[in-house]
Amino acid sequence: MLAAAVWVTEAQARVNDLPGGPAVNQLNFHPPATRIAEEQHWLHWFMLAICAAIFVVVFGIMFYSIAKHRKSVGHKAQELPEPIWVELGWTIVPLLIVIGMALPATKVIVAQKDTSNSDLTIKVVGMQWKWGYEYLKGEGEGIQFLSTLDSQHRVMSDSGKVAPTDDYLLKVDNPLVVPVGKKVRIITTANDVIHAWMVPAFGVKQDAIPGFVRDTWFRAEKIGDFYGQCAELCGKEHAYMPIHVKVVSQEEYSKWVAEQKKAMAAKADDPNKEWTLAELKARGEQVYAANCAACHQANGKGAGPIKPLDGSAIVTDADHAKMLTVLLNGAGNGAMPAWKQLSDV
Numbered sequence: 298m299l300a301a302a303v304w305v306t307e308a309q310a311r312v313n314d315l316p317g318g319p320a321v322n323q324l325n326f327h328p329p330a331t332r333i334a335e336e337q338h339w340l341h342w343f344m345l346a347i348c349a350a351i352f353v354v355v356f357g358i359m360f361y362s363i364a365k366h367r368k369s370v371g372h373k374a375q376e377l378p379e380p381i382w383v384e385l386g387w388t389i390v391p392l393l394i395v396i397g398m399a400l401p402a403t404k405v406i407v408a409q410k411d412t413s414n415s416d417l418t419i420k421v422v423g424m425q426w427k428w429g430y431e432y433l434k435g436e437g438e439g440i441q442f443l444s445t446l447d448s449q450h451r452v453m454s455d456s457g458k459v460a461p462t463d464d465y466l467l468k469v470d471n472p473l474v475v476p477v478g479k480k481v482r483i484i485t486t487a488n489d490v491i492h493a494w495m496v497p498a499f500g501v502k503q504d505a506i507p508g509f510v511r512d513t514w515f516r517a518e519k520i521g522d523f524y525g526q527c528a529e530l531c532g533k534e535h536a537y538m539p540i541h542v543k544v545v546s547q548e549e550y551s552k553w554v555a556e557q558k559k560a561m562a563a564k565a566d567d568p569n570k571e572w573t574l575a576e577l578k579a580r581g582e583q584v585y586a587a588n589c590a591a592c593h594q595a596n597g598k599g600a601g602p603i604k605p606l607d608g609s610a611i612v613t614d615a616d617h618a619k620m621l622t623v624l625l626n627g628a629g630n631g632a633m634p635a636w637k638q639l640s641d642v
């Protein structure tokens with residue numbers, strides 16, 4: 298009865314399809330949300346059909362011949378003439394098939410690479426282990442933020458007790474917001490190692506390489522939420538850098554930009570401000586909760602190889618330069634990430 302009860306409650310609390318993300322028992326690609334993704338689907342099935350047809354014909358003839366003309370029923374090996382038309386035939390027909398597949402594929406690849414005339418340009422920076430977004434051009438220019446995995450999801454993953462969650466490990470604090478129907482150029486690069494920015498519903502996957510700049514683009518045709526993940530093995534928390542793109546209407550986008558600008562203006566620190574200790578503490582608590590607590594724990598005690606900050610000789614040292622050096626450059630071969638992106642305050 299206990300087992301049955303567990304089974305029933307588990308059946309009730311099931312994971313459902315995530316629109317714009319993975320589906321339960323998904324076999325095909327994500328439903329496309331851009332023209333490019335649609336073309337990719339078409340190419341995929343087109344080529345699969347050609348390959349399947351060739352497979353059936355070739356193996357059909359082969360197995361038929363093996364079975365029907367086997368030695369044990371009296372067939373003898375035969376010397377065959379090699380007429381030129383056979384040689385030509387089996388050279389030209391495959392060539393035509395290959396060309397027939399390469400032409401439509403090339404058309405799509407060229408379209409995929411055409412990042413000209415974009416309405417919006419966004420720089421995407423891969424970091425161990427989060428994404429940085431910076432709106433470089435178009436409406437929203439100047440907006441800049443980091444996008445990290447929702448801390449609740451990390452707690453679930455760390456504890457191994459995962460409640461059925463449709464967007465498990467795909468939820469972020471700050472999604473990338475873009476307007477529907479606009480051409481968005483994405484410029485990728487990285488801070489530390491190679492990452493890749495991938496959103497399957499858009500048919501987009503682009504490596505983000507330190508010291509290099511690559512680009513790709515998409516024009517979302519549907520309003521909604523779309524999900525992806527880092528697609529280049531980038532270290533132990535590779536699975537914890539999801540991508541969430543929110544496609545909204547033009548009006549909603551303009552509203553979001555206005556709000557974002559206001560929030561940024563409010564957050565911008567007055568360089569002449571004299572900070573009181575209480576203000577600095579409050580500010581530090583926010584920064585700690587958002588960036589450090591995932592590893593060093595909310596109580597600062599750390600865990601395993603993650604050194605405690607509470608009582609640490611480096612933290613309590615009168616010479617703060619030591620602590621700042623760790624903070625700016627990281628430590629333990631990157632186990633403690635570098636935090637150059639934090640503001641001076």
Ligand SMILES: [Cu+2]
Pocket residue numbers: 423424491492493527528529530531535538
């Ligand atoms: Cu990555």
